Amino acid sequence: MPPSLPPRRKSNTGVIVTVTLVAVLAVVGALTTVLVVMDDKKSNSVADSGYNYESQAPTPTRTYDPGPSSEAITPTQPPSAASSTPRATTRTTTTSTPSGPRPVLKTKDNPLFLGENGTNVVTCNLPKWQSTPTAAQAFFTAALPCLEAAWQPVMQRANLPYQRPKLVFPSGKRWSSGCGDVTEGEAAAFYCPPDGAIYMPFEGLNVQANKNMIGSYLSVFAHEFGHHIQALSGAMKAAYQQAYEVGPDTAAGLEISRREELQAQCFSGMWFAAAWNGKGSITDTVVRDMLEDGYQRGDDNNPSAPRDHGKRQNYGAWQKQGYEKNRTYQCNTYLAPASSVS
Template sequence: MQQPPYRPKSNTGMIVTITLVSVLVVVGGLIGVLAAVDGGKRKPSSVADSGYDYPTATSSTYSATSTPTSSARPTSSTSATRSTPTQTRTTTSTPSGPKPVLRTKDNPLFAGDHGTNTVTCNLPKWQSTPAAAQAFFTAAMPCFEAAWAPVMQRANLPYVRPKVAFPSGKRWESGCGVADSTKEDVAAFYCSPDVTLYMPFEGLQTNVNGNKIGAYLALFAHEYGHHIQAMSGSLKAAHQESYELGPDSAAGLEIQRRKELQAQCFGGMWFAAAWNGKGSITDAVVRDMIADGYTRGDDNNPGAPRDHGKRQNYGNWQKHGYEKNRTYQCNTYLAPANSVS
């Protein structure tokens, strides 16, 4: 059988092939998880991906750079919060189960040898209409959950299924504010306050991508990567670090790039799981995903904040996640500065 052009490398160990038997259920602790993810002092909490704004049809890659690498796997621990009775006999309690850990480089997500579980995704045929796109991404959601929920369980981190919204029109509201496409390009984004992936049809670039489902799934996988960051606590930690450094400062923007490029890497990890399960994720779909990554990046928008990374690194990290399929390999917070520029 023909081997894929970008198959997972054997030198990082076999990709996890355990059949998903059960998905971690933490619905009872949802309120506590969301409070931990988005509580405290108010800071920007949406992830509006300018890397997925409209690239030019003639976008090309930079010259090759070194493959992104990550350092040794750190370890960390979490502490439990106990319920405390009040003098009025009512009690306040913290939901049991895993909690997000507000750390970036030493988050438990990057400790251990965690790869996405193999999943088989049989998706409907792509059609470039709002209704068909909604059906396509809705069908893909269980495949993402089956690949990622066990990773969070093994890392002792919380997991809840995100919602997916398909807004239409020029102006609409999200948990992170108002989106107005008459004033700026509105691409897909993840909003942590309402735990929702927003997938407006107008931001899918169907005029560029045609029927290449690898490009559409790469977008969805990137946003789902932000959800994994949110569940782990690293997304909020990155927001805090950038806020404290100054969001528009060089150091603050670098933190934002590390966060975005990590979402790219996580996106690649999902494709590794789905390619191994075959189904709709063929060699051609993977090739389209890899190629799409190298068309995205800050250098498509001269003068815009450098908060996502240039095209070469945007593509490199997505490809890296696909080839390695390990969360510690996606620890961009330990990566050299030139791989997150």
């Protein structure tokens, strides 16, 4: 049975949403680490996370099954901006240094996680979903400004840069990007940092299995947008550097990848909190589909695959966490215990 929804509440900050639900989610389609992975028979793959800054093809994630696991554990108090490490500052000695906010190459101490910073309420009036490539492209193109309206103020409050991601809608069953080539069997959707682009191939959505569950499609899209936020903040590149130092395929490197992926899931939930409060197209049914979908994806759907996205229970729990808490510090997976990111 799908999880029950929390009571609809007004924002207690005026600009920040304060919806409440609890723990962690994943999407019904397939995702990979900055990509989404898919199974033709069962759309229970993981959602992807931030991708390599090297020109290598992204590694796809696998599928999951239901299974008991611990819920996500995150900080109960927001970090204080006063007690945090100073942010990177722009130079004033040369005219060539860009002015304005800049990324900060930190993970757990990134300014993105300081204070009571949540997504702004947005009203998203989206076109009716139709399972055709042209209609899907129009649908996600219309959804992009809704994600931006919720997330751009978050970046501004954190004094971090923001720019719109590119949207790419590749056709066929093999898709090329600045991060390498991906096939339909490897991913459902993905984000490529060198391109600054979200790739949403229609073939990856598995519309026959998911039918008109737009909560599932939007969950994938919001997950990839979450990777974009990670990239802009500097947290994604910092995570990649840490994984590179310990070895991306080692147990420590795979744990870093899972923390990044599960954080994108949490960010996805934060956007649903903002849009659900806006009383537009994101209805109770859409949210229920999103929450149910999250718990269907995970590494444990494919026991032979690398553990780089997290098991179903944690994949779903972090998305639910973002939806219920709607605060970036509640999505700071880099401070969570290992059991919450397994």
